[in-house]
Amino acid sequence: MRDMAGNNEHPILEGILGEARAEAERIRSEAAQKAAGLKESTDSQCRRILAEARERAESQKQTMLRSEETSVAAELRRIELRAREKLNEELLAKLRDRLLKLQQSPAYREICRDLIVEAAAGIGTPKVLVCVSSPESLGSRGKSGIDRGLLSEAQELLARKGLQVELELAEDESLRDPGIVCRDPAGRLVFDNRFEARMRRMRRELVRIIAEEIGTEDGKAT
Template identity: 70%
Template structure:
């Protein structure tokens, strides 16, 4: 007698196996799709990270270049300023030496007359002492004071001028003070240069710029 149980079970088994195979294929297909999606997502993320890194690198490069250009410009400016300062000092020193040479020039007496009048006017007292070192009495004398006093009179000032020996008042130019000694007007050449240094530097700068303009 034939056993039909095996026959009846085979279609069921075949169906189960078929379903299992289909499920396995679906799972494999989904896995491949997810793997592809993951791969694509990973590639996109990598590209985004690389692009962001490239942008940051470019930003840093530009920042470094800008900082470098700024540093170079600042250094060039410092070099230019130092060169101008050296040139200013050289020109001022040349001017100082030329002014000192005026003491031996024929026009020195006329210069002193103007300096005395200017100092006396600046002090503004009725009597002004003109300080002269013992070595300078030959050039600064009462006759010169009378000329300076006449110059003040023409300016509407009544000022009495008097010689005062003072060996600290050396150097080309004039030192004047009031009788009390509280007000002193140093009108020597070097003192005038110190007072007018900013204006002299401005004049020098203007001359240099003018020469640069002609050269260009």
């Protein structure tokens, strides 16, 4: 009986073991397939993540480069503006010095006559006072060269323009700068035609002319 049992158990055991080995092989095969699929999926995901990281890095690099270029351009613009402002001030200062020196020029008297005509026409009243700072200017000639003879010349020029204006000298000790200041008798209208005042009024135009002469981009006043 024992031998029969032993003989009967051997084929059964072998069958069970065979099935176990087959199942194990199937499991190993499925596991290998899953591992291969997982590896491929992981590799693909890693490649995708790496590609996205590279794209982000390139995008960030380009953004940084654009930002840096913008910053450099802005700084260059600021440097250019400062240089232009400095140049404008230097040229305007030279122009101011030249204008001040005109007071010692023989042409100063004629310049004052034309400034009186401009100021009187601008005020537009029948009588205009021409302010002078030097007491002796109220006499025959005076140091400034502004005298009644000069006023007569100015009145004649005004008449040629169709303007009948009576000009009269008026002392004003507050006036020291070269040029002319005119006012109406009531003192309500004042036309400051001194060189400094004219430069202030003409500053924008002067800066534009400077810009055109030196070839800068624009002539904006500073």
